[in-house]
Amino acid sequence: MKILVLGANGQVGSELSAQLDNVLAADRNRFTVIFAGRSTVDVSDLDALRDFLGYHDPNWIINATAYTSVDSAESEVSQAYSVNEHAVRVLADYCATNDANLIHISTDYVFDGSGELPFYEDSEVAPLGVYGASKLAGEEVVRATLERHIILRTAWVFGASGGNFVKTMLRLAETRSELGVVGDQYGAPTSAKGIAKAIAIILSQMSEAESLDERWGTYHYTGKPFVSWAEFAREIFLQAVQLGMISSIAAVNVIATEQYPTAAKRPQNSRLDCSKIRDTFGIESDDWHQSLGEMLNEIKGVSLQ
Numbered sequence: 001m002k003i004l005v006l007g008a009n010g011q012v013g014s015e016l017s018a019q020l021d022n023v024l025a026a027d028r029n030r031f032t033v034i035f036a037g038r039s040t041v042d043v044s045d046l047d048a049l050r051d052f053l054g055y056h057d058p059n060w061i062i063n064a065t066a067y068t069s070v071d072s073a074e075s076e077v078s079q080a081y082s083v084n085e086h087a088v089r090v091l092a093d094y095c096a097t098n099d100a101n102l103i104h105i106s107t108d109y110v111f112d113g114s115g116e117l118p119f120y121e122d123s124e125v126a127p128l129g130v131y132g133a134s135k136l137a138g139e140e141v142v143r144a145t146l147e148r149h150i151i152l153r154t155a156w157v158f159g160a161s162g163g164n165f166v167k168t169m170l171r172l173a174e175t176r177s178e179l180g181v182v183g184d185q186y187g188a189p190t191s192a193k194g195i196a197k198a199i200a201i202i203l204s205q206m207s208e209a210e211s212l213d214e215r216w217g218t219y220h221y222t223g224k225p226f227v228s229w230a231e232f233a234r235e236i237f238l239q240a241v242q243l244g245m246i247s248s249i250a251a252v253n254v255i256a257t258e259q260y261p262t263a264a265k266r267p268q269n270s271r272l273d274c275s276k277i278r279d280t281f282g283i284e285s286d287d288w289h290q291s292l293g294e295m296l297n298e299i300k301g302v303s304l305q
C-alpha cells in the first residue's frame with residue numbers, strides 16, 4: 001500500500017514520518033511512504049500535481065499542504081484558493097477515479113467563533129475571512145467528490161518545525177520584559193505531533209475499511225484543555241524559564257482583540273468538541289501542557305530565527 005504525504009516540510013507534515021513509523025510499526029512492511037514538499041511538487045501547479053499523482057499512483061494521500069498565512073490571504077485571495085481549494089479538488093478527483101483514500105486537514109476557521117460552547121463536526125459553518133472560506137471550499141470539494149475521505153479539523157497548532165505562536169512568544173521574551181497578549185479568544189493549543197499521531201492511527205484503522213464504512217467523514221482533533229492566548233503565553237514563559245531557555249518570565253498583560261488589529265478577523269471561540277474522534281477511533285486529546293514541554297525540549301538550544 002502506497003501512502004503519499006504532501007506538505008511534508010510543514011508543522012504537521014514533518015511529524016508524520018515518525019508517527020507513521022510508530023503507529024504502523026508491526027505492519028510497516030505493508031506500506032511504502034513517499035514524502036513530498038513544495039520543491040518536489042508545487043500543488044498550485046495543477047497539471048504538475050496531476051502528473052505527480054499519476055506517476056506515483058498512491059492508495060492513500062495525506063494532505064498536509066495549505067496556504068496558512070491568515071492575514072496575507074485577505075489580499076492574496078487567488079493564491080489561498082489555489083492551494084486550499086483547487087489543489088484539493090485535484091487530490092479528491094484522483095482518489096475518486098483511482099479507488100484511493102484521502103486524509104485532509106482543515107481548521108477551526110471554518111466557524112465564526114460565536115458563543116462559548118465547543119463546535120461539533122456538524123455545527124453551522126460561517127468563516128470570517130478568506131483563509132477560512134478557502135479551507136471550507138476545500139472541505140466541500142472533498143465531501144462532494146469522494147466517499148472515502150477523512151477531514152480532520154484542528155486549531156492553534158504548534159510544533160518544533162515551522163513558525164508558530166510558541167516560537168513567536170519565545171522570540172519576544174528575548175527582548176521584552178512585558179507584552180500584551182489577547183485574552184478574549186479561546187481555543188486549545190494542539191501539538192503537530194498529536195495531529196500526526198491521530199492521522200497515523202486513523203490510517204492504520206481505516207486501511208482495511210470498505211468504501212461504505214460509516215467512519216469516513218469529518219472529525220475534530222485538538223489538544224486540551226481550552227485556554228486564552230494570554231493564558232497559553234504565560235505557560236510558555238513558565239516552562240521556558242524552568243528549562244533555562246529564557247532568563248526571566250515576561251509579564252503578560254491581557255489585551256482585547258480590538259487592541260491587536262489584524263487584516264483578518266479571528267474567531268473568538270475556537271473550541272472544538274473532540275468526542276467523536278475519541279468514540280470512533282479511541283484517539284484522546286493530548287494535554288497541551290505536556291506536549292508543550294516536549295516541544296520546548298526539542299527546540300531548546302536551537303536558534304529561533
Ligand SMILES: NC(=O)c1ccc[n+]([C@@H]2O[C@H](COP(=O)([O-])OP(=O)(O)OC[C@H]3O[C@@H](n4cnc5c(N)ncnc54)[C@H](OP(=O)(O)O)[C@@H]3O)[C@@H](O)[C@H]2O)c1
Pocket residue numbers: 007008009010011012013037038041042043044045064065066067068083105106107108135153154155156157158162163
Ligand atoms: N497552523 C495552525 O495553527 C493551524 C490551525 C488550524 C488548522 N491548520 C491546518 O493544519 C494543516 C497543517 O498546517 P501546518 O500548521 O502544518 O501548516 P504549515 O506549517 O504552514 O505547512 C503547510 C505546508 O504546505 C506547504 N505548501 C504551501 N503551499 C504549497 C504549494 N503551493 N505547493 C506545495 N506545498 C505547499 C508549505 O510549504 P512551504 O514550507 O514550502 O511553505 C508547508 O510545508 C493545514 O491544513 C492548516 O490549514 C493549521
